[in-house]
Amino acid sequence: MKIERPRGTRDFLPEDMWKRRFTENAIMEVLNSYNYEEILIPTFEHLELFEIKSGEEIKKHMYVFEDKGKRNLCLRPEATASVCRMFVENLRNRQLPIRLYYSCPMFRYDEPQKGRYREFWQIGVELIGSKSSESDAEVIALAIDILKKLGLKFKLEISHLGIIRGLLNDLGISKDNQSMIFSYIDKGDLENIKKIMKSDIFFKLIDIRRKRDALELAHSMLDGHENSINALKELQKILRLLDFSEIEYEVNLGIVRGLEYYTGMVFEISVPNLGAQNQICGGGRYDELIELLGGPKTPAVGFAFGFDRIIEAMEMQKIEILSKNPDLLIAPANDSVRDAAWKLTMKLRKNLVEKRIDIDLMNRKLEKILEYASRIGVKNVIIVGEKDLSKNKVALRNMKTGEQKLVEIDEIAKNID
Secondary structure (H helix, E strand, C coil): CCCCCCCCCCCCCHHHHHHHHHHHHHHHHHHHHCCCEECCCCCEEECHHHHCCCCHHHHCCCCEEECCCCCEEEECCCCHHHHHHHHHHHHCCCCCCEEEEEEEEEECCCCCECCECCEEEEEEEEEECCCCHHHHHHHHHHHHHHHHHHCCCCEEEEEEHHHHHHHHHHCCCCHHHHHHHHHHHHHCCHHHHHHHCCCHHHHHHCCCEECCCHHHHHHHHCCCCHHHHHHHHHHHHHHHHHHHCCCCCEEECCCCCCCCCCCCEEEEEECCCCCHHHEEEEEEECCCHHHHCCCCCCCEEEEEEEHHHHHHHHHHCCCCCCCCCCCEEEEECCHHHHHHHHHHHHHHHHHCCCCCEEECCCCCCHHHHHHHHHHHCCCEEEEECHHHHCCCEEEEEECCCCCEEEEEHHHHHHHCC
16 A cells, blocks of 8 residues: 655655755854754644734644643644743743744645645744844844855845834724734735725835835824834834844835734845745744743744745755765775775774765675766775785775775875865
8 A cells, every 4th residue: 555645745855854954054053153052842732822822824724633631732833932931931040031043843734835835844043031122133133144154145124013003003903903904914915904994104104115214214104103103213223233234134014924923023034036925034023922921021032944945945046065975985896805894984984973984785896886986976985905905005096086096094084085
């Protein structure tokens, strides 16, 4: 009986995993340089965790099930709520701020399509305990430094929910309708928004997309709306810090994000021509979620990369990833030297841990071993021959140039790149 993988999931072949691990390690280097610490959250959580403030849209797409103890559980659809729950349970007494990062799969029952899967990976960060503009700027700068390290071309757009929310409050729009409006903005559904409200200022604000003078333009529209003006000032502080860091951005007041727990600055990063809105990263400030989950009033800000989409973007932009081809292949010239070849292989694996070392396991003849080495792109082949061994030597063959020379066994490391 043939059983196929579930719809919306993928098998990752060795060459896929090499690319993913290489990319993930590069990302981890930047995260560690910013002094972020790795955590891991449960694959499933209590359903209530995501019912509190994640928003209706995400709840529609969650994998929900009842366990044998009649508890309502779900596979995690995103990580921020879980990290906040972890903070309340385990980290609330630690010195603030706390810088955390995670790398793990998420699960949503979406319609599978290119770039969208039911099991997908996110790498994200949460900076907990600081409400300063510097903390907002730091997470944005961190995301930008990661993408620059990977060599990607991208676009950063920034907004602040307090600008729109302040206006909606002044217009007397209820919290429920505000949530609905934000959901419609996120989907680009202006027609349904017009059924709820008619404010010209609102529609002009969410249409602002500028690299320069965006805040001045928004300020000119918001005379008398004090809370919106205060949010504009907060955003201005963050943008000034990004200017100091020479980070390019565009102000887009139409960005609201799809999750309801965001309270302040929000941002998105996109890659041209990637599809599905081109987005590879999104995040922002959420200062109320930890308190909603039973913790003390604690500000926080963070973001998540769609790791699968980063891989797709790197492939699309033809960014080269270091080859995974073996550095060395040990080739016994005949059966009489197989034991010696095995011993040499294990010795080299112990002493040259940074190298990828292979050995013929198929009992091929030497000619076939060299053909195999050529097919898999081995850089160098060590040919173990009986006569050479008697002199404590082996033949080292450069598979690219065809050059072959005898080297002392103890000198192998000095003769390979």
